[in-house]
Amino acid sequence: MTEKKxxxxxxxxxxxxxxxxxxxxxxxGAKSILVLERDREVGGILQQCVHNGFGLHxxxxxxxxxxxxxxxYDLVKDRLEVExxxxxxxxxxxxxxxxxxVTAVNPKNGLMNVEGKTVILTMGCRERTxxxxxxxxxxxxxxxxxxxxxxxxxxxxxxxxxKIVILGSGxxxxxxxxxxxxxxxxxxAVLEICPFSNGLTRNIVQCLNDYDIPLYLSHTITGIxxxxxxxxxxxxxxxxxxxxxAGTEFDIDCDTILLSVGLIPENELSRELGVAIHPRTNGxxxxxxxxxxxxxxxxxxxxxxxxxxxxxxxDEAEIAGKFAAIKANGEAQPAKKDIAVNPxxxxxxxxxxxIRLADGADESVRLFxxxxxxxxxxxxxxxxxxxxxxxKPLPIVKPSEMIAVDIPAAKVKAxxxxxxxxxxxxx
Amino acid sequence: MAxxxxxxxxxxxxxxxxxxxxIEDGTVTSVVGNTCPRGAKYAKDELTHPMRMLTSTVRIDxxxxxxxxxxxxxxxxxxxxxxxxxxxRGVVAKAPVHVGDVIVPNILGxxxxxxxxxxxxxx
Numbered sequence: 150m151t152e153k154k155x156x157x158x159x160x161x162x163x164x165x166x167x168x169x170x171x172x173x174x175x176x177x178g179a180k181s182i183l184v185l186e187r188d189r190e191v192g193g194i195l196q197q198c199v200h201n202g203f204g205l206h207x208x209x210x211x212x213x214x215x216x217x218x219x220x221x222y223d224l225v226k227d228r229l230e231v232e233x234x235x236x237x238x239x240x241x242x243x244x245x246x247x248x249x250x251v252t253a254v255n256p257k258n259g260l261m262n263v264e265g266k267t268v269i270l271t272m273g274c275r276e277r278t279x280x281x282x283x284x285x286x287x288x289x290x291x292x293x294x295x296x297x298x299x300x301x302x303x304x305x306x307x308x309x310x311x312k313i314v315i316l317g318s319g320x321x322x323x324x325x326x327x328x329x330x331x332x333x334x335x336x337x338a339v340l341e342i343c344p345f346s347n348g349l350t351r352n353i354v355q356c357l358n359d360y361d362i363p364l365y366l367s368h369t370i371t372g373i374x375x376x377x378x379x380x381x382x383x384x385x386x387x388x389x390x391x392x393x394x395a396g397t398e399f400d401i402d403c404d405t406i407l408l409s410v411g412l413i414p415e416n417e418l419s420r421e422l423g424v425a426i427h428p429r430t431n432g433x434x435x436x437x438x439x440x441x442x443x444x445x446x447x448x449x450x451x452x453x454x455x456x457x458x459x460x461x462x463x464d465e466a467e468i469a470g471k472f473a474a475i476k477a478n479g480e481a482q483p484a485k486k487d488i489a490v491n492p493x494x495x496x497x498x499x500x501x502x503x504i505r506l507a508d509g510a511d512e513s514v515r516l517f518x519x520x521x522x523x524x525x526x527x528x529x530x531x532x533x534x535x536x537x538x539x540x541k542p543l544p545i546v547k548p549s550e551m552i553a554v555d556i557p558a559a560k561v562k563a564x565x566x567x568x569x570x571x572x573x574x575x576x
Numbered sequence: 577m578a579x580x581x582x583x584x585x586x587x588x589x590x591x592x593x594x595x596x597x598x599i600e601d602g603t604v605t606s607v608v609g610n611t612c613p614r615g616a617k618y619a620k621d622e623l624t625h626p627m628r629m630l631t632s633t634v635r636i637d638x639x640x641x642x643x644x645x646x647x648x649x650x651x652x653x654x655x656x657x658x659x660x661x662x663x664x665r666g667v668v669a670k671a672p673v674h675v676g677d678v679i680v681p682n683i684l685g686x687x688x689x690x691x692x693x694x695x696x697x698x699x
Contacts, residue, residue, distance in 0.1 A: 191641075199645035199693065202633045205589050213631055215645045215694035219675050303633055306642040331632055331661040348584040350592030355628060359654065545594070 158470075159251050159265030160184045161239050161418060164193020166271035168221035169463040173470030174269075175230040178478055182224075183263060184233045185253055186224035192218030193235060193273055194296065195459065197303045200324055202351070211240075217459060242268060242422045249422075266477040267470050270419055270433065270441070270448035274455050275413040276321075282410050284316075286372050292377030295321040295409040302328060305319035310405025311484035314382050315339045316370050318346040318353075319455065319549070322409025337361045337401050340384060342369040342391050345523050346550045349457065370406070371398065379404055401462025412455045422446065427500050430454040435483075436503040437514045439469035440476075447473045454517070457551055461517065482507030486563050488533075490516065495572030497521045497548065504568070506560065511531065513558045520546040520572055527574045529554060534566025546572060551574050584622060589612040595619045627651035632664045632691070634679060638669035639696045646679050649689045660684060671698035 157179040160167045161362030163186030171182050190196065195203070205211055225231045230238035235386055237255040244250075253556050256262050276294040293301075293309050299321065311334050313532045315322045318341040326336045339357060344367050346353055357364050363383065372383035386397035414432040416424075425434045432453040433441040439449045449469035450462040475481050484505035492499045497519045504514055507568040518529075524546050531538040531554075541554055556564075579600050586593040591611065597619040598606045604623055607616040621627055630653055634645040652660055660683050669679050673696045680690040 163578050196694075197631055199647075201647055202589070211589075213645060213647050213693040216647070217677060219694045303645065304641060304643055306633075306635065331630075331658070333662070333665070351587035351589070354585050355587045359628065360669075548591075 153264065154181075155248055156181045156183045156263065156265040158267050158269060159249065159263055159471045160269045160271055161251070162186065162193070162273055162452070163191035163233060163235070163270040164271060164273050164450070164462075165195055165217065165221050165459050166189070166273065166452070166462050166466040167269070168218075168225055169195075169446075169466035170269045170271055170449060170470035170473070171231045172221070172228075173467035174474040175225065175228045175470075176476040177471040179470075179474035182231045183265070184231065185237045185239050185251070186233065186235045187238045187265075188235065189469065190235055190296050191222055192501035197296070197300045199303045200328070201458050201532070206458065207463045208460075214459075221463070226569055239418060242418050244422070244443065247445075253340050255550060261337055267445040267447065267473040269439075269466075269473050270446065270452050271450050271466060271469075272415045272417075272418065272452045273302050274414045276408070276449040277411040277413060279408060282408070284370055284373060286374075289373065289375040289377055289379045291375070291409070292373065292406045295319075295325045298405075298407050299325055299328065302332060308332060308334065309337065309407075310403075312337060312380075312403040313405045313407060314370075314401055314403040315407045317341065317409035317411070318364060318366075319409045319411065320348045320352055322407065323352040323356040325350040325407055325409065326362050327360060327451045330360045330362070336360065337403055338362070338384075339364045340368045340370060341366050342387055343367070344389075345547070349549060356369070360441045369393065373406065379406055382406060385547065390542065394476045414452045414455065416452060419448065419452070424448070427502060428500075429492075432500075434502045435500065436505040437468075437501045437512070438505075439465060439501070440472060440505075445473075445476055447476075454498055454519075456517075456565070457549060461551060461553065464515075465517075482510070487565075489567040489568050491561075491567060492518070493530075493532075493569040493571030495521050495524070495527070496570050499570050504564065506561070506564075507560075510562070511558050512561060514556045514561050516554050516570060517519075518552045518554070518570060520548050520552065523547045524572065524574075527572050530571045530573050531556065531568060532571075533564050538568065539566065543572075582623065584619065585617050586610060586615045588612075588618050591665045597623060599623065609673050626654040628654045628657050630657055630660050630690070632661055634664050634669050635694055636669040636671055636673065637672070639669075641696065644669050644673060644679070644696050646690050647693045648683070649691055650682075652686055652688055653680040656684065656686060660686075660690075664690065669696075671696050682689050 193442040195214035219276040385393035
C-alpha cells in the first residue's frame, strides 16, 4: 500500500484568487499544492468578463478578464509544485487529526477525499437573484442575473433578449449595458434604488453615457409584466428609505430584465467547516495573513469580502498563499498579540478583522475598507487605545470603491489595544 | 477670448479621477485633478477626438469553447465602435489561437488590429 498523500495546501477554487495563492505558495516554499476548480477551465468569472480594465495595479498593464486569467494561469501552469483539477466540485471540508480532508467529485475520479496540511478558501462570490430582492408578480421567462447573461453572451454564444432593462447599477450591470449594446440590443434603462450608483465612475461614462442609456437613480422595479415572457416593467421612484412612492409609476417595454443587485461571498463550505463568518462582510473573519478562525485554514478574495478590483484579489491571495506555505512547512510563529480591527464612523467594513502578531514581528499591514456613503475631502483616521495611529486625507470616498491603506511596520509594532478605523469630515 | 471649464471623469483606470479642463478658444490649455499623466491626455483627447477600447467576442471554429474574446490593440474612434462591433459579428476565427494573435487586421481601415485576449486550444 502506498503512503497516503497529504498536500501542503489544497486550494478551493481556481479563479484569480486560487491561482494567485498557488503561485505565491509555490514561490514561498510549498512543495505540493492542489487547486480544485468546478468549471471546465481555471480563471473563474474573469473568463466571461471580456472587457478591459483589469491588471493595472497587479500586472502594471491593462488587460481583459480572459487576459488576466491567462496571466495568472501562465504563472503556475509549468510549476511542478502545482497540480490543477478542473471539473471538480468540492462538496465538503472537515478537520481530522490536524489535516483538512476535502471531499470532492469529478467525472474522472468519482467521489474522492484529498488531504491537506492547510486549505485556502478562494470560492469567490455569487449573484443575488430575484428571490433575494423580492420583486412581486409573475415568473415569466426573461429575468436573468447580469452574470448569467454575461456568460450566455460572452462564452456560450446566445443573446438572452433584445430590449433590455437592467436593475442595479453595480459594475456588472453597467458592463452588461454596454455589452448588450455592442451586440445590437437596445438597453432601455438602468435603474438604481440608491441615490448614487454602486458602479465605478468610469463605467457610468463609458458604458451608459457613451450609448445614451438613461440611469434612473432612486428608482426600482415594482412590477414585471408578461406571463410566459417578460413584456415590460413597472418602475417607481423610491423615498429616502427605499420605499416606492405611490403615483410615481411608469412603464418601460422590454423582453428581458437583467439583475445586478449585489454579490454574496460563497461560504457554504466555510460554514460547514466551522470557520467564523463576519456578519457584515458575509465572509470568513481573517487576520492580516488571511488565516481564518481555524488553524491552517486561510481565505482570500471575494469569498472574504466582495472586491471591485481583481488586482486586490490577487494581492490578498498572494498573502494567503505565502502564509499557508509557511504554516505547511511548520515555520509559522505563534501569535502573542491579537488586535481587533473595528470599523468606526463612516466605515462599513474593514478587512482584516484581526492583526495577530508573533514576538518580534516586523510587518506592515494593509487594511481594506468600504465607506458607508459617498463623501468628499475626508480623513481616514486609525486609532488604538493610545489615540492616533495615523491619519490619511482622502479626496473622495465611495461605497463602490474599496479603500486600501498601509500601516507601516513600525506603527504595527507599536499598536496597543484594539484598532478603530473611521472616516471623518466630509459633506 | 472664450474660456470654458469642463468637468469630467477620467476613464483610463478604475480610479476615475475627476478632471477639470480649461478650454480657451477651442484649445485645451490646462487639466487639473488627474493623478497620473494619462488623465491629462484623456481630457485632451476626449474634448477633441474621443477614443475607446473595443472588447467583444468572435465565433471560433474547432476551439475548446464556442467564442473567442477579442480586444482592439489600441483605442478606436468612439464614433466607430458600434460599426467595428458589427463587423466582428461576422468574423469566425480558427483554433488554435494564442493570446495576442491578430484576428482582424486593420479593422474597417482604421489602422488598429483586433487581437485574441486569451489562448484557445483546438479540439
